[in-house]
Every structure is written in C-alpha cells, then in structure tokens.
Amino acid sequence: MADTQYDVIVLGSGPGGYVAAIRCAQLGLKTAIVERELLGGICLNWGCIPTKALLRSAEIMHYAQHAKDYGLKIGGTIEADLDAVVKRSRGVAKQLNQGVTHLMKKNKIAVHMGEGTLTGPTSLTVKGAKGEEKLSAKHVIVATGARARDLPFAKADGKRVWTYRHAMTPAEMPTKLLVIGSGAIGIEFASFYNDMGCEVTVVEMLDRIVPVEDADVSAFLEKSLTKQGMTIMTGAGVEDLKVTASGLKAKIKAKDGKVAEQDFSHCIVAIGIVPNTENVGLEKLVELDRGFIQIDPYGRTKSKGLWAIGDCTPGPWLAHKASHEGVTAAEAIAQELGNKDVHPHPLDRSNIPGCTYCHPQIASVGLTEAKAKEAGYEVKAGTFPFIGNGKAIALGEAEGFVKTVFDAKTGELLGAHMVGAEVTEMIQGYVIGKTLETTEAELMKTIFPHPTISESMHESVLAAYGRALHI
Structure with a gap:
C-alpha cells in the first residue's frame, strides 16, 4: 500500500490520544489516529467510566438497603443481579466508544485500526484487518498508555487472580475477595464488591491505605471501610498466592511480622501499572526510565518530531492529566508548524486533582x-x-x-x-x-x-x- 502522509499521527486513542487528535484537527492539521483495540482506550472501555457505572449500581444498592434510614419501606430482599450490573456498565462503555467514533468523523480524523510500530521518529507501520499500512507524518504523538502490573508469583489468570479488567466483567460473584494494593483502583473495587455483599480484605504494603492522600483522609477512610465490614491490613504483604481447586490460598505477612495463610475465592491485583512502551519501536528513539518515556514540559522526546503523552510518560497516571498533555502537545506542534495564534502552556503538576470513587x-x-x-x-x-x-x-x-x-x-x-x-x-x-x-x-x-x-x-x-x- 502506498505511503500515507499526515501532519500528525497519534498512536493510541485513549483520553490522551483522542483529545490530542481532536485538538490537532481543530488547529487545521491533517490528523490520523492508530488504535489496536477500541477507540477511547482503557479509560472509556475498561477503566474510569465503566467502573463508575459499577460503583453507581453499588451505591444504589447501598441506599436501597438503608431505605428505612430515610423513612422508606422497600418490600422483599434487595439482591444484586451481577450480570445486569455488568451489562449496564458495558452499555455505558459502548455508548462512549461510539461517541469517540463520532468525534473522529466530525473532526475528519483518519482512523487506522491495527497494531502500530514506529519505523522512525515520524513514520510507522500499522498491521490490522487491511494488512500492513505504511504511514508517515511531520509529527507523531505516542499515547500508548499502560497496563496492570502482575504479581511476580501469581500472574492474573482471569479465573481466580484478576486485574481490574477481569474485576469489571466477573463470571461469578466472589464470596471472599482479597484486594492487593489500596490505591484508587484497589479501593474502588474493594468498595464495589463490599457494597455488593462480598467479604473483602485489603492488603497494603505501606503504613496506610490510599497512601498518596493526606494522612487524615487515609485514617478516616480506613475507619469508614472497617465500619462497613472490610478487613484492612496495612504494613502487610502477600508473600505467596496459590490457586486451588476451590479458590486461593494466600500467605500474608502482617504488620507484626507474623505470616498466616488465608483462603479466598478470588483476588484483585492492583499494585500499579506498566507502561506500554515495548514492541512499539521506541527503544532507539526515546529515553526510557523504568519503561516510561522521558519528555519535556510540552511532550517532546529526544527525537525531533516525536512526542509522548499520558500513562506511557511519568505520572501521575490519570486520564485528565493525559488529556491536558494531549492539548499541550497538539498546540506546541501547531506552533512548530507555523501557527502564531496558539500559546501552549506546560502542565502544572501541582494543580492536577485526584479522585477516588469509593464509598x-x-x-x-x-x-x-x-x-x-x-x-x-x-x-x-x-x-x-x-x-x-x-x-x-x-x-x-x-x-x-x-x-x-x-x-x-x-x-x-x-x-x-x-x-x-x-x-x-x-x-x-x-x-x-x-x-x-x-x-x-x-x-x-x-x-x-x-x-x-x-x-x-x-x-x-x-x-x-x-x-x-x-x-
């Protein structure tokens, strides 16, 4: 297939990539986006948005169970229909995926579905349903995101050991759930499954849960979640995890140094992320630190014409940070291409809010x-x-x-x-x-x-x- 030339190609269509593409198009640049899976990336399809739909169902369930506190009587038992809860969440994700598809059309952004690999700072091949396409541009923005980090001794299998993706579309309701890690993802799923009636234990290596938050917030949240029936173990670590015929056996080292074996039906691993920077052709083009692409305040890498934004760059790894970086990079590119009306502002990390949607x-x-x-x-x-x-x-x-x-x-x-x-x-x-x-x-x-x-x-x-x- 003949080379296809653009002003900008964006690799990855998450909240960083698709927003960068829209801003480039608004600034009159001929823009393309390359996506290997679903438009909207992890955030819209498997992360921020569908998890909020799940948590909303759990919240409604919580209110229904406490209706008498509001002077209301609801007859019969209130039960969660897990399949219907998941189906609603997937419907929300689908609606947003279609919304991004519409935005690409509206902004005349070419969409190339397939696996993109850089062949130079401003050229790449895309392997997809159409075979192999060769694309080139004046500038390329890498927005390949990140994935869940696995436990070295217990890889996620989707049956008993879950990442957030498995936890969003469970085949069955866990009865006794172990959540490893108490950052936003771990705590949100712990909150969801606890509200849905599951017995939940959270294990956090550091001395308090949600460790990036103010100590007063951590203390308050721990007290609240404990009151809701959760078991919270801080200063603790999971030393071993074995899948058995009926569930899991976990060796947990508590704060006092004692190791005890406990049985669980399922486990969610939420111990951080790994950037998607391997097998993209980046090794010789950018400087990597623990896999994350090093950039200047506008998203430039060490190779001229090659930019990076979002979760494949240093944190915080948040969707709204990625979108903001996408706009900044788009405007800096437009400026380099001669647009005198744009004035990009670098990201001020001290002004990035963080939100966790637990209860x-x-x-x-x-x-x-x-x-x-x-x-x-x-x-x-x-x-x-x-x-x-x-x-x-x-x-x-x-x-x-x-x-x-x-x-x-x-x-x-x-x-x-x-x-x-x-x-x-x-x-x-x-x-x-x-x-x-x-x-x-x-x-x-x-x-x-x-x-x-x-x-x-x-x-x-x-x-x-x-x-x-x-x-």
Missing part, C-alpha cells in the same frame, strides 16, 4: 499537610466536618470532612483534601482557585450557595484561620 469518595489537589511542611512551608491548615453541614445531614451523608492547607506567610492555597459524599464533584472549586493562584482572602470573600455540601469548603478555609462559623 465515601475522596478527592484532593496539591500538597498534603505533611508534604507542605516537608517542602519548608510554615503551614496553616483547617478542617471542617460534614456533621456541621446542613445539606450533608439532610442527605443522611454526614460522614466526611474538608481540609485545606495554606502557606502561613502568603496565604497561598497549597492543597485541599476531602472525604465524603460528592467530594469528587466539589474538588474542582479548589483546582480553579489554585490555577488562579488564590489566597485565603479570596476564598473567604467568595459566597458559597446554601444549602450545599460545598459550604464545608468555605468553612474549612475559615477554620484554617480560626474563623469557622459552624463548629
């Missing part, structure tokens, strides 16, 4: 109190509990708090950390504040609507300065 939810941006002190700041921190918030009490969701961290000298907002109902929707207020380089003065002067849970954000700022009104 209760957690959300954060910026520095934790400990990290702010480590960085040499004199800190003012304020916490406001949801029990002091009228809307939270009315919703029957009075569990949670908001914590804000300020530079005592300048009043700069350094970080915000929340746990409780709807906090993943509220964090954006602080992200905007941080992006605008806000201080406590502007936040105090901002009028928050009543009654909303977001008022606790205002109160938390006031609390940092000894001015909270409702505690």
Whole structure:
C-alpha cells in the first residue's frame, strides 16, 4: 500500500490520544489516529467510566438497603443481579466508544485500526484487518498508555487472580475477595464488591491505605471501610498466592511480622501499572526510565518530531492529566508548524486533582499537610466536618470532612483534601482557585450557595484561620 502522509499521527486513542487528535484537527492539521483495540482506550472501555457505572449500581444498592434510614419501606430482599450490573456498565462503555467514533468523523480524523510500530521518529507501520499500512507524518504523538502490573508469583489468570479488567466483567460473584494494593483502583473495587455483599480484605504494603492522600483522609477512610465490614491490613504483604481447586490460598505477612495463610475465592491485583512502551519501536528513539518515556514540559522526546503523552510518560497516571498533555502537545506542534495564534502552556503538576470513587469518595489537589511542611512551608491548615453541614445531614451523608492547607506567610492555597459524599464533584472549586493562584482572602470573600455540601469548603478555609462559623 502506498505511503500515507499526515501532519500528525497519534498512536493510541485513549483520553490522551483522542483529545490530542481532536485538538490537532481543530488547529487545521491533517490528523490520523492508530488504535489496536477500541477507540477511547482503557479509560472509556475498561477503566474510569465503566467502573463508575459499577460503583453507581453499588451505591444504589447501598441506599436501597438503608431505605428505612430515610423513612422508606422497600418490600422483599434487595439482591444484586451481577450480570445486569455488568451489562449496564458495558452499555455505558459502548455508548462512549461510539461517541469517540463520532468525534473522529466530525473532526475528519483518519482512523487506522491495527497494531502500530514506529519505523522512525515520524513514520510507522500499522498491521490490522487491511494488512500492513505504511504511514508517515511531520509529527507523531505516542499515547500508548499502560497496563496492570502482575504479581511476580501469581500472574492474573482471569479465573481466580484478576486485574481490574477481569474485576469489571466477573463470571461469578466472589464470596471472599482479597484486594492487593489500596490505591484508587484497589479501593474502588474493594468498595464495589463490599457494597455488593462480598467479604473483602485489603492488603497494603505501606503504613496506610490510599497512601498518596493526606494522612487524615487515609485514617478516616480506613475507619469508614472497617465500619462497613472490610478487613484492612496495612504494613502487610502477600508473600505467596496459590490457586486451588476451590479458590486461593494466600500467605500474608502482617504488620507484626507474623505470616498466616488465608483462603479466598478470588483476588484483585492492583499494585500499579506498566507502561506500554515495548514492541512499539521506541527503544532507539526515546529515553526510557523504568519503561516510561522521558519528555519535556510540552511532550517532546529526544527525537525531533516525536512526542509522548499520558500513562506511557511519568505520572501521575490519570486520564485528565493525559488529556491536558494531549492539548499541550497538539498546540506546541501547531506552533512548530507555523501557527502564531496558539500559546501552549506546560502542565502544572501541582494543580492536577485526584479522585477516588469509593464509598465515601475522596478527592484532593496539591500538597498534603505533611508534604507542605516537608517542602519548608510554615503551614496553616483547617478542617471542617460534614456533621456541621446542613445539606450533608439532610442527605443522611454526614460522614466526611474538608481540609485545606495554606502557606502561613502568603496565604497561598497549597492543597485541599476531602472525604465524603460528592467530594469528587466539589474538588474542582479548589483546582480553579489554585490555577488562579488564590489566597485565603479570596476564598473567604467568595459566597458559597446554601444549602450545599460545598459550604464545608468555605468553612474549612475559615477554620484554617480560626474563623469557622459552624463548629
């Protein structure tokens, strides 16, 4: 097949790749995207979105089981129909996959389905249903993402040992589930299966769960999940995992150093990710550190014309970080190709929010109190509990708090950390504040609507300065 020439080719169509392609097209560049599996990548098809659909089902189940707390009677037993729950989640993923397909057509982006391999910084071959195609471009953006890391002594088999992908389409409901790792993925699945009536044990190597969060959030979440019936083991490690005829035998070394063998029906391994940077032709073209492509603040690699974004580059490995990098790289490419109207901004890592959709939810941006002190700041921190918030009490969701961290000298907002109902929707207020380089003065002067849970954000700022009104 004859060579096909583009301005930009994007390798990978996840939230980094497809957004980069759309921005390139908006800027008038002839753009193509190469995808080996499904448009939308892991996030839309197997990650962020379908997991939220599963968690929504679990949340509805939780409310139904607690209907009497709201003065409601629901007759009969409330049961989860696992097949129907999974089917709904897959339907949501399919709808979004079709949405991305539509966006590609709308923006006149050529889609090449198949396995892409770089033959140089700006050329690649695609092996797909059409055979082999040779493509070349002025610029190539690598957005190949990442996959789940396996346990060295227990590879995921999809039957008993699962990664997140198996956990999303289970053939059967686990009865006793072991979750290894308590980052966002591990905790979300632990929360889902616990709400669905499964007995869940979480094992975390570090001294607290959700270790990237503020220590107060970790402590609160552990208490809450334990109250919901989960077994949480921190400072612990799984030393061996054997598949048996009826399930799994796990040797777990507890915090005190004692090793005990326990039986489980299934196990979810959520111990991090491995970048998809092998077998793509990258080895001689880029600098790799533990498999991750090293880039400048705009996404440039060491080879001219070759860019990289998203989970195949250094973290945090979040969909919204990938999308942001995609826009930055697209605009930097357009600028290199002579567009004087674009002004790309490099990513500010301190303003990337993180959200975990367990029950209760957690959300954060910026520095934790400990990290702010480590960085040499004199800190003012304020916490406001949801029990002091009228809307939270009315919703029957009075569990949670908001914590804000300020530079005592300048009043700069350094970080915000929340746990409780709807906090993943509220964090954006602080992200905007941080992006605008806000201080406590502007936040105090901002009028928050009543009654909303977001008022606790205002109160938390006031609390940092000894001015909270409702505690």
